[in-house]
């Protein structure tokens with residue numbers, strides 16, 4: 001499968017103090033975490049430490065690179081991170097390293113002196129391209145030295161392909177952002193009537209979706225207890241609890257229901273529904289603070305899973321990732337199922353949100 005690779009290049013100032021041994025330990029810890037996390041998320045790259053600066057290249061799916069870089073920026077072991085380049089790349093340049101490392105050894109100092117002579121090795125004066133080129137060359141040199149058993153290369157196992165859940169998150173991120181911007185939950189729910197209208201609209205899309213998901217017999221083999229039409233049952237009970245009539249609510253017409261021809265597509269659709277539960281408790285907390293008494297006893301859709309939300313999501317994610325490992329050729333269909341589901345939701349909620357926006 002062709003993947004879109006984003007490459008990010010930055011440098012930062014070291015904030016680790018202490019003896020050379022302590023510094024080396026700190027860098028070893030950084031590398032261990034990098035290799036563990038990056039391999040899991042399909043990110044590859046290289047890290048260099050020299051003359052009080054770190055320089056790093058990260059490459060991989062856009063969302064994964066962004067998540068990792070956000071975490072890195074919060075790390076107090078360095079500061080003043082300056083991005084020299086971020087954008088699509090034709091492919092991976094460090095595809096054999098979840099995080100190659102060059103630096104810190106005595107031999108390396110000589111090598112870096114070379115870089116320093118060439119460039120003044122002041123990263124703030126280097127372009128992204130130059131820094132990237134230097135890092136790439138150094139890593140290749142280190143690899144050659146290591147294969148001759150001469151140098152200090154620290155190879156790490158090649159990055160595993162991203163897990164299916166990571167791939168789904170990355171590939172559906174733009175649609176996810178669009179739906180969040182469209183729905184504007186929880187703020188868009190202003191009062192009890194608005195809440196009823198929202199539950200009805202959600203039911204109108206979730207019920208036909210869940211109906212189409214239960215048609216697949218493969219869920220049990222995957223170890224997924226869903227879809228037992230859980231969302232539909234919660235929505236119906238919440239609406240009934242508020243005195244509304246769930247049967248009166250318009251449902252998506254068949255041509256709007258996402259086309260999910262195979263179980264892999266259905267799995268992508270369930271990823272969207274299950275993922276949505278993660279935001280439910282946050283939405284509910286806000287609603288309870290503003291209109292809690294008006295909706296009391298009718299909050300099972302947003303909050304019904306209570307503390308089980310996290311464990312249920314993780315067990316679904318494990319099943320999803322297992323499917324991705326065992327049937328890699330079906331991963332693209334899972335992504336398509338997820339994309340179609342987000343798109344169907346956008347189509348379904350757009351007129352509703354436009355009308356809600358018009359209401360006083």
Ligand SMILES: Cc1cc2nc3c(=O)[nH]c(=O)nc-3n(C[C@H](O)[C@H](O)[C@H](O)COP(=O)(O)O)c2cc1C
Pocket residue numbers: 012030033034035036037038047054056058068071072073074075077078099
């Ligand atoms: C210069 C520098 C580079 C880092 N690079 C990475 C990286 O590529 N991947 C990563 O996961 N963490 C990286 N880290 C570490 C993260 O900031 C963070 O400590 C780590 O991701 C936490 O992972 P853990 O929760 O698995 O321990 C880097 C930290 C520093 C200071």
